[in-house]
Structures are given as structure tokens and as C-alpha cells.
Amino acid sequence: xxxxxxxxxxxxxxxxxxxxxxxxxxxxxxxxxxxxxxxxxxxxxxxxxxxxxxxxxxxxxxxxxxxxxxxxxxxxxxxxxxxxxxxxxxxxxxxxxxxxxxxxxxxxxxxxxxxxxxxxxxxxxxxxxxxxxxxxxxxxxxxxxxxxxxxxxxxxxxxxxxxxxxxxxxxxxxxxxxxxxxxxxxxxxxxxxxxxxxxxxxxxxxxxxxxxxxx
Numbered sequence: 001x002x003x004x005x006x007x008x009x010x011x012x013x014x015x016x017x018x019x020x021x022x023x024x025x026x027x028x029x030x031x032x033x034x035x036x037x038x039x040x041x042x043x044x045x046x047x048x049x050x051x052x053x054x055x056x057x058x059x060x061x062x063x064x065x066x067x068x069x070x071x072x073x074x075x076x077x078x079x080x081x082x083x084x085x086x087x088x089x090x091x092x093x094x095x096x097x098x099x100x101x102x103x104x105x106x107x108x109x110x111x112x113x114x115x116x117x118x119x120x121x122x123x124x125x126x127x128x129x130x131x132x133x134x135x136x137x138x139x140x141x142x143x144x145x146x147x148x149x150x151x152x153x154x155x156x157x158x159x160x161x162x163x164x165x166x167x168x169x170x171x172x173x174x175x176x177x178x179x180x181x182x183x184x185x186x187x188x189x190x191x192x193x194x195x196x197x198x199x200x201x202x203x204x205x206x207x208x209x210x211x212x213x214x215x
Contacts, residue, residue, distance in 0.1 A: 039064075042068045044070060044071055044111070045111045047114035047122075048071075051113050052113040056084075067087065070082070070092050110132075110134070112126065115211065117212055127152050136163045137162055
């Protein structure tokens with residue numbers, strides 16, 4: 001689990017760096033391919049829950065990205081993250097002060113890792129603050145929300161990347177190759193299953209207003 005998460009982060013930030021050739025680049029100073037290859041994406045994580053902790057731990061060994069900031073709706077978490085990940089206090093924010101990140105040159109991108117229904121607002125706020133945005137999956141709880149997010153990032157001149165890795169996985173790519181090559185013959189049925197034990201019945205995933213409902 002930890003290995004796959006670490007590889008995911010490396011692929012994710014590598015993809016983000018590739019998308020930097022536009023106004024509001026992901027990493028300052030990436031004027032040529034050589035410097036871009038050696039650049040490090042400086043990330044602030046927004047939403048400091050269990051999943052964010054997994055991402056933060058994986059980023060410790062990532063060569064393409066560095067955790068430099070933390071944004072939380074529970075300010076008491078910030079000192080813990082500062083100590084654990086060596087984050088300076090000037091790079092810590094709460095949900096009310098998020099817009100102040102606009103004036104912080106230490107942070108290139110905001111990684112939104114909050115309940116699904118809150119993604120849209122946080123992505124739009126981070127984009128308007130001029131930061132590149134990574135949004136955890138699922139992107140939104142409706143196509144309409146997703147389009148608002150895309151439009152807001154385009155208007156702000158920043159990139160929006162969704163934290164999903166399966167389309168980069170070697171086994172997924174091989175299955176796609178086999179299908180295109182006709183090795184399966186005529187496909188009549190496909191079923192894909194993935195799940196986990198959600199645990200606490202009172203957590204946000206059980207609340208349709210926060211999770212969006214469904215899988």
C-alpha cells in the first residue's frame with residue numbers, strides 16, 4: 001500500500017510538471033526542459049485527514065514534489081503537521097485564511113484532500129489565489145460542479161489535475177493494448193470491483209451530502 005502510494009505521488013507530480021508550460025507555471029524557473037526535469041513541485045495539502053497523512057508520508061521520498069504547506073479546518077492539527085513534516089508556520093493556513101496563500105511564493109500548488117462535496121469550492125478558491133490545483137478523486141459530485149472547476153482554473157490561468165492513477169498503471173495499459181489488438185475477441189460483458197471497509201458509521205463517506213452518494 002505504501003509503495004503504490006509513493007509511486008502514485010511520483011507519477012502524479014511528474015504529470016503536473018509536464019503541464020507547466022503555460023502562464024502561471026507549476027514551478028518557478030522552469031524555463032527549459034533541463035531545469036524542469038530537476039524542479040520540485042512545492043505543495044500545500046488542504047484537508048489533513050487520514051488520506052492526506054498517507055500522501056504526506058509518501059511525499060517524504062518523492063523526488064519531484066515536496067510538502068511545504070498545510071491548510072486545515074481544524075487548526076489544532078497544524079502544529080502537529082508542522083513538527084512532523086517540518087512545515088514553517090508562515091506556510092500554514094486555516095479554511096478562513098486560505099486566500100492569503102496568494103501572497104506566498106513558497107507554495108506552487110494546493111492539493112485538495114477533503115470530503116467529495118467540498119472539492120469544488122476549495123479548488124475554485126485555490127485557483128483564484130493563483131495556485132495550481134491537484135484535486136483528490138472523485139473530482140466532484142456532479143458534472144456541473146466539475147465543469148465549474150475546470151472553467152475557474154482556466155479563467156485563473158492555472159492547471160487542474162485530478163489525483164487518479166489507474167490510467168497510468170502498467171496492467172491497465174496492457175489490458176487496453178490487448179483490447180485494441182483484438183486479443184479478447186468481441187467483448188460482451190465487463191465487471192470491475194473495488195472497495196474497502198469504511199469503518200465508522202458516522203464518518204463523512206456515509207453522509208450523502210458530503211460524499212455525493214454512490215461508490
